[in-house]
């Protein structure tokens with residue numbers, strides 16, 4: 001390639017000193033799943049607290065400018081490390097750089113976690129539905145590894161829909177790991193149902209989650225009744241369009257949107273980074 005076509009790597013710096021309110025966390029492990037998806041784990045400061053399902057702002061200082069994006073924490077609140085699941089966007093301001101992280105590098109994280117995809121924002125119920133597309137599975141990777149989720153709900157149904165089969169790998173891995181976990185395994189094996197699906201490549205379950213809710217095939221395949229405000233609670237995480245469409249289906253079924261200070265029957269969170 002001629003030299004003038006090789007783009008210079010942007011300068012990434014960890015500010016010294018690190019500003020108050022921010023951690024500079026060491027990256028411990030990076031796993032690439034596809035050319036669009038990767039996960040990474042960082043150290044966890046002993047005093048950092050969050051509730052499973054919350055998000056934080058993650059960033060880097062690129063060309064002298066701090067750049068942060070919201071990332072759901074994918075690890076549960078009891079974990080000694082912090083895990084994130086990310087998209088890679090070739091010309092994405094942050095992810096184009098973040099995707100090159102290696103163990104030993106540092107990332108910046110604001111100290112405050114927040115969010116609505118938490119057990120506290122839902123009323124107790126029989127069944128918890130987690131509807132996710134793409135990297136929207138991240139907060140649920142946290143919640144399915146939290147024993148509180150199984151104490152609060154009899155059944156936990158995690159739907160993960162992606163364009164292609166390879167994009168389902170992270171979900172398969174987390175579910176298998178949870179079912180094999182010494183402390184969670186028994187509860188997860190009895191209560192957790194994983195429903196992976198694709199929309200653009202042949203797979204046993206195909207079709208958008210919205211289509212499968214509307215035509216009833218999601219419920220029929222599981223042998224459970226459609227959403228009912230008396231029993232069902234729903235958490236939604238994906239692209240803006242997916243959130244809008246799933247929210248409309250919840251409202252059509254008579255479910256009311258909840259919040260931290262007003263728990264109800266469904267909650268929504270955007271977790272897309274571009």
Ligand code: A2P
Pocket residue numbers: 133134161162163198199200208209210239241242243245246
């Ligand atoms: P589709 O292949 O039909 O677009 P993306 O990678 O673009 O974020 O999409 C992730 C998954 O979410 C894909 O399977 C995609 O289906 C699906 N999807 C996109 N928009 C919606 C929507 N409005 N409602 C439900 N699923 C959606």
